[in-house]
Amino acid sequence: METNGDQFAHHTIVKKPKPLICRSWSENYDEVEVPGTPKTPRTSTTPGHEKCTFHHDLELDHRPPTREDMLPDMARSYRLLLSSLGENPDRQGLLKTPERAAKAMLFFTKGYDQSLEEVLNDAIFDEDHDEMVVVKDIEMFSMCEHHLVPFYGKVSIGYLPCGKILGLSKLARIVEIYSRRLQVQERLTKQIAVAVTKAVQPAGVAVVVEGVHMCMVMRGVQKINSKTVTSTMLGVFRDDPKTREEFLNLVHSK
Known part of the structure; x- marks a missing residue:
């Protein structure tokens, strides 16, 4: 086993002897949309967006205001929340809490400001080989959209290249x-798999996510030791049981 120098992940390269059937992105998979993203991009001609500061001469897709512009409104919302709880937002311990909470929430959700193209940054390399690449135990932190509380865990990604490989750190960036x-x-599991497919158009992609959800630990059933495991298998990982088994054995090996 080789390590890539990152503390949060290990990667393994395993020889895949049989020839691979390369598939193109457009022929096999539909892009997974992010909820809340309009199917039709909003431009300066869209009603109500004529003066939007994010619309420039190039007619870029509509994007939210800068983070600094959003902080005052978010802080006011947190202040109202504190008052609704019966707290005094003006007491010493809470005086700066609305601003701190707003900044923290923006950090927790910074993925909205990132795109796959920007993160990849051309770190895609031509390489003529048929080896399985597995990066496992990538640390993951996210926010449950149902309760706005965290869930966290680890992600393992495997893919079979078809003439292109991705810089190993970029797999962790895709998770982010x-x-x-x-x-x-x-x-989340499916979006990661689809993003890797879009990036390098491999013969197949496999993703396994193991998460601990605070909405199950802190509220509701309050099962402290419960874990949720999800997987997405695309291409040969879905079609070939032996390839899938090989990936799962690597993921679960110590």
């Missing part, structure tokens, strides 16, 4: 893009 949003674990 989609985990740092309001999420459900099932959708």
Whole structure:
């Protein structure tokens, strides 16, 4: 086993002897949309957006205001929340809490400000080989969209290249893009798999996510030791049981 120098992940390269059937992105998979993202991009011609500061001469897709612009409104909302709880937001311990909470929430959801193209940054390399690449135990932190409380865990990704490989750190970056949003674990798992497919168009992609959800630990059933495991298998990982088994054995090995 080789390590890539990151403390949060290990990667393994395993020889895959049989020839691979390469599939193109457009032929096999539909892109997973982020909830809340309009299907039709909003531009300066969209009613109500004529003066939007995010619309420039190039007619870029509509994007939210800068983070600094959002902080005052978010802080006021947190202040109202504190008051609704019966707290005094002006007492010493809470005086700066609305601003701190707003900044923290923006950090927890920074994935909304990132795109796959920006994160990949051309770190895709031509490489003519048929080896399985597995990066496992990538740390993940996200926010449950149902209760706005955290869930966290680890992600393992495997893919079979078809002439292109991805810089190993970029797999961890892809996890960051989609985990740092309001999420459900099932959708997060699929978004990661689809993003890797879109990036390098491999013969197959496999993703396993193991998460601990604070909405189950702190409220509701309050089962402290419960874990949720989700998986997405695309291409040969879905079609070939032996390839899938090999990946799962690598993921669960010590």
